[in-house]
Amino acid sequence: MTTTDAPKAAPPPRGKRRIGDAVFAGLARGSGLLILAILAGVAAFLVIQAWPSLLANTSNFLTDQSWDANTREDPSFGVAALAFGTVLAASIALLLATPVAIGIALFIVYYAPRKLAATLGYLVDLLAAIPSVVYGLWGMMVLAPQLVPVYEGMTHYLGWIPLFAGPSSTSGRTLLTAGIVLAVMILPIITAMSRDVFHQVPQGHREAALAMGATRWEMIRLAVLPFGKSGIVGGAMLGLGRALGETMAVAMILSPALAISFNLLQSGNQTIAAHIALQYPEATGYGVSALIAAGLVLFAITLAVNMGARYVVARGNKESA
Amino acid sequence: MSTTTAQPPVPGPESGTKPDLRAGTLPRHFPLGLLVGCGVVVAGVLAAFSSFGLITWALLTAVAYSVIIVTASNRVEGGRKAKDRMVTAIVYGCFLLAMAPLVSLLYTVAGYGLDRFSPYFLTVSMNGVLPSMDAGGVYHAIVGTLAITGMATLLSVPIGVLTAVYLVEYAQGRIKKVITFFVDVMTGIPSIVAGLFVVALWMMLFGPGHTNGAAGALSLTVLMIPVVVRSSEEMLRLVSRDLREASYALGVPKWRTITKVVLPTSAAGLTTGIMLAIARVIGETAPLVLTAGSSAVSINWNLFDGQMMNLPVFIYSQFRMGGAVNYERAWAAALTLVLIVMLLFILARVIGRLFSPKTR
Incomplete structure (x- = not known):
């Protein structure tokens, strides 16, 4: 992460141990440990509550594509279709958002007028402040209808690619629409991480490039991008983690369905998070327990992605240090 | 980056033919003029075909501008400069592209929202109002949002700030790494999973089907703690070491130094971080649908008794009903x-800027 040099934990003043010191240190330590306890609790309670349904499940939880869990007898459900939809939607978002985010970060750090740069940065941050339920409302009622003619055009001209095969959805409530909205939502995260790392590029590197007669783009290509690579990758993966777990926007945009489909312009796919939100109010029997199991899978996927992101960033920091 | 300085690109043959350094640059105000020109021409053409749309206009203007400036620059200034101009156009375009959804979103929210946004809407609840009646408001949801977010803040701020203090002032070695790592892990918990956690916990404690405001507040706390820890940590690290040492030199014990010197110095930054954390969780919908219930219609100030409506869930449930x-x-x-x-x-932002510590 991008922290300034930590003041080394100062040596405690010598002398008699004071009661206040002991109490305060204990409180601080206790909070730290409490966080560990909460996290352990999250994992433990999810596993405990998911267990009964997993035992009762008559089909393979990881490979089955259907969801028939709202019963007390022989529930049959699997997370395969949901996991597929989750990864597909998040990948679309990542592919769309990353190049734009790098462009925005470059704009704010190197192109925008100095005095305006901070304000323009806040504007991008505002995208992160808007609640996901409002994104869902907007995506469903404003964006989706506008995309319908675009999708028709895409099936007409690009229909030979399986991803865009027709006929396209007449409501625009497809995985691609969800992916676009997710892309907008993760844009500020990737931008913020890229901006941080672009700010850290040593001035010497940049000035050296410029002094040799490089244009601004050549300076960026030779000095900024190689230096910022790990930060960009890390930011993109953090964005991916956010997109994987995003619930409301997807739940409101996608029409309910459950299938594995590579077609981005028809309805059919669903994501884990959205499925949980949509199914929970109607869950009976083993339903809630099965949804908790699905939540565990989502937790595991995002955990893996986030840890990967931290690892990439940490390694990059070590290299550049 | 290797340790050697970046290699300058070898000048292409086209620059060898121009001995005069100042030769071949576009006039300084050419890009701006061109942009305005493109905008006017495109607007004119679109108007002539009577198909003027703001998005089409912006898109075509951007394309026309990019093509013309790259061609012109390639002619006058050579390939390298042309490439530079192209990248400049793309980078500006990226920023404008990101602003398009923001503007569209705020514009539609304001446009549609103002239809019903009134003092009446803000001060009555949905109690006794049928979903399709032309009445009712959002007061009960505001109450719920304030209560749930307030309790989440009360729970997560002490834990978050104290953990940050522990990480910056006390922790060393392994335990510090472990806590930092798990705070990072916690940052990545999807909001719906935080909701499921509380559902699971409540099922064990109170049996199935119990929803109340406290459950919602707890799920928001799980999401809020890591944000508070992260931002507070950054702020505490900004407090200069000299201040701490000056305090120690006067014989002040460590805990008094932290409470009387370190925390007050970083108070503005801490407040900023906490408010941003609140802004983040106040719009969370998914965990509250699971934990606080989505069918309450009356005003409920009691976090521990019965369902509690709040603004995000109100939006979602009204959306699900689907009438005009x-x-x-x-x-x-x-x-x-x-x-x-x-x-x-x-x-x-204002607090952060006005009251930021003047020590550097």
Whole structure:
């Protein structure tokens, strides 16, 4: 992460141990440990509550594509279709958002007028402040209808690619629409991480490039991008983690369905998070327990992605240090 | 980056033919003039075909501008400069592209939301109002949002700030690494999983089907703690070491140094971080649908008794009902929520700027 040099934990003043010191240190330590306890609790309670349904499940939880869990007898459900939809939607978002985010970060750090740069940065941050339920409302009622003619055009001209095969959805409530909205939502995260790392590029590197007669783009290509690579990758993966777990926007945009489909312009796919939100109010029997199991899978996927992101960033920091 | 300085690109043959350094640059105000020109011409052409749309216009102007400036630059200034101009156009385009959804979103929320946004809407609940009636408001949801978010803040701020203090002032070695790592892990918990956690916990404690405001607050706390820890940590690290040492030199014990010197110095930064954290969780919908219930219609100040409506869930449930009046309510509630979030966001920045510590 991008922290300034930590003041080394100062040596405690010598002398008699004071009661206040002991109490305060204990409180601080206790909070730290409490966080560990909460996290352990999250994992433990999810596993405990998911267990009964997993035992009762008559089909393979990881490979089955259907969801028939709202019963007390022989529930049959699997997370395969949901996991597929989750990864597909998040990948679309990542592919769309990353190049734009790098462009925005470059704009704010190197192109925008100095005095305006901070304000323009806040504007991008505002995208992160808007609640996901409002994104869902907007995506469903404003964006989706506008995309319908675009999708028709895409099936007409690009229909030979399986991803865009027709006929396209007449409501625009497809995985691609969800992916676009997710892309907008993760844009500020990737931008913020890229901006941080672009700010850290040593001035010497940049000035050296410029002094040799490089244009601004050549300076960026030779000095900024190689230096910022790990930060960009890390930011993109953090964005991916956010997109994987995003619930409301997807739940409101996608029409309910459950299938594995590579077609981005028809309805059919669903994501884990959205499925949980949509199914929970109607869950009976083993339903809630099965949804908790699905939540565990989502937790595991995002955990893996986030840890990967931290690892990439940490390694990059070590290299550049 | 290797340790050697970046290699300058070898000058292409085209620059070898131009001995005069100042030869071949486009006039300084050429790009601006061209942009305005393109805008006017495209607007004219579109108007002639009577198909003027703001998005089409912006898109075509951007394309026309990029093509012309790259061609012109390639002619006058050579390939390298042309490439530079192209990248400049793309980078500006990226920023404008990101602003398009923001503007569209705020514009529609304000446009649709104002239809029903009124003092009446803000001060009555949905108690006794049928979903399709042309009445009712959002007061009970505002109450719920304030209560749930307030309790989440009360729970997560002490834990978060104290953990940050522990990480910056006390922890060393392995335990510090472990806590930092798990705070990072916690940052990545999807909000719906935080909701499921509380559902699981409540099922064990109270049996199935119990929803109340406290459950919602707890799920928001799980999401809020890591944000508070992260931002507080950054702020505490900004407090200079000299201040701490000056305090120690006067014989002040460590805990008094932290409470009387370190925390007050970083108070503004801490407040900013906390407000941004509140702004983040106040719009969370998914965990609250699971934990606080989505069918309450009356005003409920009691976090521990019964379902509790709140603004995000109100928007979602009105949206699910799907009637014209319901959509109007959803948009008006969205406007209310966006206004609250924006207010928090701006206030946080202002506080951060006005009261930031003057020690450097």
